[in-house]
Amino acid sequence: MARDLDATQDFYGSVLGWTYRGSSAGADVSVALADGRPVAGINALAPSMGVPVAWTAYFSAPNADIVAARIRERGATVGVGPLAFGAGRAALASDPAGAVFGFWEGPVQAGWRVGAANAPAALELHTRDAFAAAVFYGELFDWASGLPDTCTVSYEHETVLVLAEGRTVASLMGGGIEAAPDPQVRPRWHVFFWVSDVDAAARAAVRGGGTVVSGPQDARAGRAASLRDPDGALFAVTSGQA
Numbered sequence: 364m365a366r367d368l369d370a371t372q373d374f375y376g377s378v379l380g381w382t383y384r385g386s387s388a389g390a391d392v393s394v395a396l397a398d399g400r401p402v403a404g405i406n407a408l409a410p411s412m413g414v415p416v417a418w419t420a421y422f423s424a425p426n427a428d429i430v431a432a433r434i435r436e437r438g439a440t441v442g443v444g445p446l447a448f449g450a451g452r453a454a455l456a457s458d459p460a461g462a463v464f465g466f467w468e469g470p471v472q473a474g475w476r477v478g479a480a481n482a483p484a485a486l487e488l489h490t491r492d493a494f495a496a497a498v499f500y501g502e503l504f505d506w507a508s509g510l511p512d513t514c515t516v517s518y519e520h521e522t523v524l525v526l527a528e529g530r531t532v533a534s535l536m537g538g539g540i541e542a543a544p545d546p547q548v549r550p551r552w553h554v555f556f557w558v559s560d561v562d563a564a565a566r567a568a569v570r571g572g573g574t575v576v577s578g579p580q581d582a583r584a585g586r587a588a589s590l591r592d593p594d595g596a597l598f599a600v601t602s603g604q605a
Contacts, residue, residue, distance in 0.1 A: 364414055366594055368393060368407035374592050375405070378567045379556055379600070387449050397557065401472060402482060414443070414455065416594040420486050420533075420552040421465035422504055427452045430466050433503050458499055460490045460550040466503075477532040484601050485555040486533040493537035497523040500535075553589070555599040561586040564600045568592070 365371035368391060375381050375395065386392040386404065395403040403418075424430045427445035434441050434456050442463075444454030451469015458464065477483050490496045497516060501507050506525060507516040514532065517524045523535040558564040561579045568590045569575060576597065578588030585603030592598070 364417055364419065365405050365407050365596070366416055368405060371405055371407070371592070371594070374568075374571045374573065377571050378564050378573070378590070379558060389449075392449075402556070416592075416596045417463070418554045418596055418598050419455065419463060419465045420483075420554055421453065421467045422500075423471050424466045424468055424504060427454055427466060427468035430454075430503050431456070437499060437502065439499070458490075458496060458550070460492070460496065462488060462490055462496075462550040462552055464552055483554050484557045484603060485531075487553040487555070488533065488535040488550075489553060490535065490537050490550040493521075493523045493535040496535050496537070497525075500525075551597070553597070553599055555587070555601045558600045558602060561588050561600050561602050564588070565590060 372381075372383050372393060372395075376383075379395075379397070381395040381397060381402070382399075383393045383395055383405075386394050391407040393405050394401050395405060431441045431445055431454060437459065439457060439459050441454060441456045445452040445466075445468065446454065449469070451467055453465060453467050453469075455463065455465050477486055488496055497506075501516060504513070506514045514525045514527045517526065521536070524531050525533040525535070565575050565579050565588045572593035574591045576589040576591055579586055580588070582601070582603075585601050587599060587601040587603075589597065589599045
């Protein structure tokens with residue numbers, strides 16, 4: 364969600380090398396392309412929808428109404444939708460700890476999974492209780508249910524890993540942030556994007572009016588940095604290999 368589509372496209376084009384095409388969802392929406400392949404969406408409707416400028420992770424679901432009902436049954440919040448959007452239906456929600464996420468009922472590009480070359484590099488949930496979060500999201504999206512085309516869940520180094528076809532598509536980690544006043548460490552989903560040079564991306568972000576939150580530094584999966592765009596949206600970049 365962005366305020367100004369043109370300015371946002373310019374920033375991410377300079378930092379991540381993205382190009383863009385239009386979307387069937389309307390003139391205020393564009394599809395970001397990495398090497399000609401869709402990688403993310405930018406929607407310039409943040410002010411009209413009353414939501415902050417932010418990157419949001421969306422999870423595919425066969426029935427958005429069922430997911431919305433499950434969210435409410437578990438004491439969490441559906442903030443927007445489900446609403447018709449492009450070729451499907453979308454909604455925004457927050458989990459019991461306050462982390463915002465989206466869900467989508469509709470077509471998904473074949474082979475488009477987190478960690479693939481034409482998708483975000485990683486999703487990480489930083490929250491108070493990773494196990495409680497895993498139960499919540501698992502019940503929403505049938506993770507670890509054994510149903511066809513659903514994710515499995517494992518535990519490694521105090522992190523809950525969500526896997527699809529053997530590949531990690533999300534990591535849920537907790538601890539140490541319950542009382543933290545810093546908005547950078549409140550419960551939230553972090554979206555990582557691929558870049559060939561993390562340090563160069565960080566410098567480009569600063570030149571474009573953004574800020575470096577942390578890093579660049581070497582991490583387990585490659586060099587990484589957390590950045591904010593000029594409107595304050597938090598995102599991360601990594602050079603880990605797809």
